[in-house]
Amino acid sequence: MRVDLEVNGVRRSLDGVREGESLLHLLRERVGLPGSKNACEQGECGSCTVYLDETAVCACLVAAGQAQDSRVVTVEGLADGAELHPVQRAFVEAGAVQCGFCTPGLVVTVHDLLARTSDPGEAEIREALAGNLCRCTGYEKIFDAVRLAAGEAR
Amino acid sequence: MTVAPARPVAVRDGVGDSARRPDAVAKVRGEFAFSSDLGHDRMVWGATVRSPHAHARVLGVDASAALALPGVHLVLTAGDVPGVNRYGLERRDQPVLAEDLVRYIGEAVAVVAADDPELARRAAALVRVDYAELPALTDPELALSGGGPVLHEDGNLVRHLRIRRGAMPAAADIVVVTGEYEVGMQDQAFLGPESCLAVPDADDGVDLYCSTQWLHVDQDQLADCLGLPAEKVRLTLSGVGGAFGGREDLSVQAHACLLALRLGRPVKMSYGREESFVGHVHRHPARMRYEHGATRDGRLLYVKADILLDGGAYASTSAAVTGNAGCFAAGPYEVPAVEIDCRSVYTNNPPAGAMRGFGAVQVCFGHESQMDRLAAALGMDPVELRLRNAVDTGSVMATGQRVEGPAPVAELLRRVAGKPLPPPPGTDPRLLPGGMSNSTRAEGLLRGVGYGLSVKNICKSAGYDDFGTARVRVLARGGDVLAEVHTAAAEVGQGLVTVQAQIARTELGVERVTILPADTAVGDAGTSSASRQTWISGGAVRAACAAVRARLLERAAEVLGEGAEALRLESGQAVSELSGRAVPLVELLVTEIEETAVFRHRDTQPLDPETGQGDAHVAYAFAAHRAVVDVDPELGSVRVVEIACAQDVGKAINPAAVEGQMHGGIAQGLGLALMEEVKVRDGRILNPSFTDYLIPTTMDMPPTVLDILELPRADSPYGLTGVGEPPLLSAPAAVAAAIRDAVGAALDRIPVTPEAVAAAAVGR
Structure with missing residues (x-):
């Protein structure tokens, strides 16, 4: 399936997303943002915490399809260029x-x-x-x- | 004019400063490349087929259904291993892929390569393996008695360490206490999953980017398994998401290399959390029987200990863990007579091996529980009893080895005992037993205070040729002097990259230092374990810098027309102490200078096989803990209110990093005391997830109070001693003691469960 979303201010249209795929997998493997981490992939460790429309969530617990038309901010999106948050x-x-x-x-x-x-x-x-x-x-x-x-x- | 000492040279972020980690910025930005983050254009994904049986014959493997899936490239089994199908740290007893026998649930039988990770996992599930189940041996006592099946050619006993010293005293007027204690199986629970990227090259070799604690021991094993010369198996350390002993053994490495070499394509592997629980070794579960005898005034007369460690299906480091558990079974106390038997056995449980503390943690719970029991029998304060028996410099350990160097055991205990006690419980339920489950309003809580003292060896022991290698290059670049440090030492989070740079700055008086990626292009650094790397690889960096410095000063002497012995390096210059003249290093570096050094600590001896006596250890490190707990006796819930830890580090090369090691060690100790146990039934791990295997959270960790002593050693770089393990060692014992103190009853097993606490509280 296809998922359209905004990640760190950039519009993305991603094709070939599997139905069972997590937002975490989509971010890491399709968008190329491996900053969100895959330590447990069942919502216990918080290593994959991202903003999904201003709410902090475990990206491993969000199906990629649920992020359709949403705005995602990952750890890579917090700094202002070279300037750390x-x-x-x-x-x-x-x-x-x-x-x-x-x-x-x-x-x-x-x-x-x-x-x-x-x-x-x-x-x-x-x-x-x-x-x-x-x-x-x-x-x-x-x-x-x-x-x-x-x-x-x- | 004051003449500054020739070295060490004052420089910013040198030895003794809390320099910041060079990798911290990349880590907070999410840009640091862990092994699980690696990728390659043509890469495929590997997945592992694992045994569902604890003990079974493998009758056959049928991969046809898996291979029929589009996008599945390859399935490999034991017959596809081109070299020796065995690996292992102490003895090569574990197949890379099982042949005709599996010995634990989770043992690797086949590996699959496919286009994406999900497909690879599905394909692995489709590989059909026919097994004939055999009786499983999961009770270590049965393994020891010979009552079950024999799992390996040489029998089920991995090692028996026998320590005998002194004559047992006659029975008159001795206070005797006995106890039986158990320690459950702890998991390292590093957050970064086992993962790697193997990239085949044009000349049949492979480049492997992986997380490990010891690149060269991986390389040795992999070269043999792959049937390649070592120079064709090149390893580079990628970002390591924690280790704690759990990355000493191979996991994904051989499997990914096998697939990559066979396919001629890069292969990535990355375990999920459930697979990780069978993908690495755990801390040895221990059963311990103790007997302590003392005079009425609290002088230890003897210690008898009988310790059994469950090594699981393969040896890993069981023999060395057995050695440590035996050596430290009596603790940091002067004991005239000891009779210690420490054994490890093979079973069909998941393999056990290295974890932070390495045998010393288990026995610490035993000897400290005994000291409390003895104090109670004597009617003596537990702190006083410990002070009366604590070793000091010159004392003799159970193995007959004299303690050289600082041994401020009594002082460490006095320091934690002298800290003000925390205030009584407040009313915020989040900080009470039961925490956010809101199960008490502080009524009926019991407070307890407990102590633990510990000792462990630093560096490798018992005659092992332990060394580290460092290459240091100094060059001029852009009008500035730059030093590059290259070792194979594994940065696993502890901050080794920081201290290597600090040492180079101090030794060379140079601000700009780059730590090159660790790889096998440089000589062996040894393992990032046994709290040894700052000492050993730090020592090698220091030695290589000294060699570079000597050459710089020779050049400076020539330029200045003065003897090199009167010159020193400072702030990017060579300065004469006699004339005050100076020459910038940049001008001396028309050609760069490079030196490689190997650093060894002093020799050690194996223990005598009959008596267990011998100078087996390079150094001892000590720690003291005091834990304060609140207990809800009805529910058995425990809140640790505070943990104080005092530790002698010799020299804090980076004080902030030392604190970080202490905080983290205390947390892992608290976890073992209260919640962390890999539950195994009939060889099967019942809780392979962070939902069911609990590690301390922010709500579980209390404030800590640290006291860092710096009593320099004479035989180590800058006087340092190892830091990583001691802060864990006696934390579990102290927490358990505090709970006993609160409920006034015996607790002989860690982790201490709410059921055990509530039962003890009822029975008191």
């Missing part, structure tokens, strides 16, 4: 990145959190990030990055 910069500065496989999903999730709440509290941060698994960092420096980015945004 403040959330991305905060991850770099806080040392919140180790292996980095969870990082794209967490960057989108934190971007979403701070778009909704400029000054999240401790429990709120933890709850907002509870759908994103990280195996390397124990999350502490990711929390540092959230606080750093929130402070910068204020």
Whole structure:
């Protein structure tokens, strides 16, 4: 089947999409945006978090066909050219990145959190990030990055 | 005028600075290429046909239905392996593709290549394999007793390490405690799936881009399996999405190379999460029987331990894990007499092998549980009992080896014990036991505090020739000096690329350092495990830089007309300490300078086969943990309120990265304590997903309190010791101890389940 959508501001018409294909697969294999990651492909790890019409979703749980006529923003669409988004910069500065496989999903999730709440509290941060698994960092420096980015945004 | 020391030279982002990762920007942008992100124009996808039986004869394979699907190119079985159809880290006992026998559920039997991944998976499902089931041996005790089928030629015992030291004391006036403990099977649960891209070349060789912990050991095994000389199997490390021991063994590598070479086309393979659970080894499940004897005033007199590790269907690193579990079974304590038997066996369970902590984690739960039990029997504070018996520099370990270098075990414990305790539970249900399930309002909660002390070897042990290689090139480019560092050392997320660059900056006084991709075009770096890479590959980088520096100073000496011994490198110049004259390095680099160095740590000895005595280890690292928990005794739910960890790192080459290792290690330890277990029944993994295999989330992790000691070693680069494993080791023991403290009852198995907690709370 054919899927038309906008990804990171670019209109795409993709032919030959399989009925069972996920939005994640479409983004990674057809659009050529592998930033959204494939760690569990069942909505548990959050590594594939993207915006689907302004809502943060696990791209692995969205059928590609459901994204018809929608606007998708992936981690690759957050920076302004060479200029990192403040959330991305905060991850770099806080040392919140180790292996980095969870990082794209967490960057989108934190971007979403701070778009909704400029000054999240401790429990709120933890709850907002509870759908994103990280195996390397124990999350502490990711929390540092959230606080750093929130402070910068204020 | 003050004369600066010749080296190390102060430079920004050098040794001791929290330099940022060079790959962090690409990672936050989503542009870092992990092995699962690779692609090639003419590429096809591989998929694996796996055994549904724990133990069975393979009668035949019929691939006709799979091959009939349009877009399916090839199905390969054991007969298609051109070289030796065996691989393995310690003994080559595992077939690349099963021949006439399968020994675990998930064993690879055939591989398929097709145009897209979904088609490849469908085709794999259509490959018909006829099996004749055999009785499965899934109980390690039965495997040990010889009561079941014999799974390998040399029998079911992989290794028996026997440690005997000192004379058992006479029975008068000794306080004796015994215990039986169990540790479940933990999964590394790295997020990046096993994946690779194999690209055949024109001269029958192959270029493999993959995630691994050790390029050269992969290359050795692959060359033999493929029947190719090593130089025709060239490996390049691609982005690795975590490892933790689970990428020491081959997974997709041989299969993808086989398909690519046969088809003459690039082949990509990438496991899904379910396949990943059978696609790599796990932490050995352990059963441990302990007996500790002590004087009335709390001096340990002896430790007896009998430890059984389930190695699963193939050896992997079971022998070395057995060695470690045995060596550290008595913990970081002075014990005059030990009697330790540590065994690993083959079963028809999924293979076990390396995972962060490598045998020391399991026994730590055993010896620390015993120390608490002993403290209770003596009526003594558990911290006091540990302090009274902690090893120090000069102490003798269970293997008879004297502890050289810093051993601040008592100090580490004092530090965590001295931290202020966290405030009592608040009212936000998200931070209470049960979390977002909102199951308590903090009424009736029990708080507990527990401790753990741990020890583990750093670097390879027992006579292994452990070394690292580094090539460093210095050149002038665009009016600036650039250093390139090339090793085969695997960056798996720990930050090795960062510390390599820091070392080069410090040694050469050069700001611009590029870390080249790790590949097999340079010499062996050894494995990214045993907390060894900063020491070993870092040592090699340092040595190569020293050789480069010597040549730079020779050139400078010639230009300045002064002796090289009075010159040093600083801020891109060679400076004379005598005359103060300087020459820019750029001017010395009309021709570039390149040096390769190999770095070895000191020799170690194998353990005596009868007594288990010997100087088997290069170095010991120590950690102490204190856990504070809140327990809901009715539901058995646990919230870890805080974990404090104190660790001696010798020298923090990158303090922020050290903290990151500690945070991550603590998290994996908390996971093993409370939730992480690969459940296996009749050889089948029941929970191969992140829905059913739980790793700690942001809601599970408490705040951590870190205390990093830097007591320099005399025998390592900059005085450092390995950092990666210690912060995990005693975290599970401390959490379990804290729960026991809260509910006042024994808990002898980790992970501690809510059922076990609730039952213990009722029984108290």
